[in-house]
């Protein structure tokens with residue numbers, strides 16, 4: 025769909041929403057089965073679960089969960105009894121319908137389905153699950169409230185409502201920015217606001233996915249930075265590939281997106297979006313207004329940023345890829361070789377000549393201006409491929425023999441070495457076990473990120489640097505002891521290697537050089553995560569098979585990459601902690617293949633909560 029048409033339609037959708045006419049959901053058209061009726065309001069759901077909650081009380085619901093716990097003292101719906109499979113199937117079904125409606129440009133239906141989704145109790149449960157499961161769950165917002173018990177979680181889900189919704193200001197903290205003096209601001213919304221954002225994200229994401237730039241990879245379902253790297257390689261590797269790169273850097277993208285633009289173009293309830301955008305923030309007991317930008321640190325922010333920047337691809341395609349008849353023409357595209365690869369606000373555009381790149385830059389500036397954004401003058405560069413450029417922590421460069429190599433960027437290498445050095449410094453008095461665990465958590469993640477590119481030499485280099493740092497650490501602890509004594513205390517011979525930094529009970533420092541280099545297979549760009557389930561299931565399964573080894577690979581292949589408890593895809597490119605290995609009989613010593621399964625973290629928690637099996641949450645979380 026041409027950008028202008030899409031913008032106009034979106035405008036119409038949001039304009040209608042702005043008029044504040046709450047639509048009536050007619051059960052005959054939108055509710056298509058029994059479960060829908062149960063799910064649409066919490067009271068029905070509670071009855072369904074054999075729990076009675078009085079409707080009147082729910083209608084009186086306020087935003088505060090605390091108030092809720094007072095009202096609902098006699099009711100104890102159980103979080104651990106939730107049938108997540110059913111919940112996900114329901115929400116997913118609506119998301120599929122939203123996606124199809126977006127593709128058909130049936131904006132009325134999109135609006136109706138989004139309303140149904142954001143008002144369904146199942147979606148509210150999912151929203152609460154998301155914010156109580158992610159990393160920030162232990163950090164409270166300005167109200168100091170955490171949702172850390174199963175009781176509070178269920179009450180929180182019941183309390184989520186758009187009625188009189190008012191977002192609280194974000195708690196502003198400043199965090200260190202690598203290699204820079206100034207610190208980066210981070211906003212922390214309250215749990216309630218986070219859950220509201222998660223809820224509206226459930227309905228907005230299908231729209232964002234269906235209208236996204238095909239080569240956008242950041243904060244997208246099933247896509248990751250590695251997939252963008254796999255896309256760039258074939259684009260630049262050939263002899264006739266584009267020679268020039270425009271490295272785009274948008275000045276404070278998240279902070280500067282125009283609220284007017286978002287309110288006009290994002291197809292969601294305007295009054296809710298306004299609350300998200302205008303929440304303001306508190307710093308040093310002072311309240312500040314937010315006049316531009318997305319809620320930093322909020323779940324919905326990356327989706328809003330993606331929606332804002334979607335359309336660059338279409339802009340470039342229309343100008344550089346199509347003939348006068350409006351159809352794609354490879355000959356015309358080859359003239360300029362303008363191709364975009366974007367990871368949220370970070371992007372590159374390839375070009376055959378410097379002049380084309382300059383021209384594109386002006387067009388991007390116009391595109392961004394409409395949205396309240398601009399390119400950073402210092403950081404936006406036009407580079408020749410032989411000079412090389414950095415993107416997402418990698419360096420892409422063509423060497424003398426015309427060979428394109430992708431390596432971890434110097435900055436990224438320095439960053440990981442500094443991190444390890446820092447840990448060794450802090451860990452002066454730690455036990456060897458503590459130190460190994462901390463270092464491993466850094467290096468394993470880093471090596472996994474870079475194992476798809478030319479990293480072998482760099483991995484070796486970091487290993488040897490680490491050896492010297494650890495030798496200093498050990499020497500400092502025992503200044504009076506001989507070198508031989510120190511060596512035999514902390515280093516042991518294991519298999520063919522003599523110097524393994526390890527403990528007596530066999531906890532080893534993992535070596536980066538042991539990582540196998542595995543290329544990422546490019547994804548098919550036209551596959552939608554909501555409607556092309558078969559494709560993604562196959563892709564994710566193969567991705568897992570390629571990346572896992574030994575026992576973990578066998579487990580993965582046995583279950584075909586699908587969680588046996590909910591039948592949904594396990595996304596292997598996410599963090600390893602998110603897919604624990606569960607012991608079916610509850611005996612952690614039984615490491616037989618038939619006793620082990622990968623599960624989602626929430627499925628795992630539920631299995632243990634309902635069956636109260638001993639290995640609760642302590643099952644190994646390894647594999648990648």
Ligand SMILES: [Zn+2]
Nearest residue numbers: 587590624627
């Ligand atoms: Zn599952």
Ligand SMILES: [Zn+2]
Nearest residue numbers: 606607639643
């Ligand atoms: Zn388990």
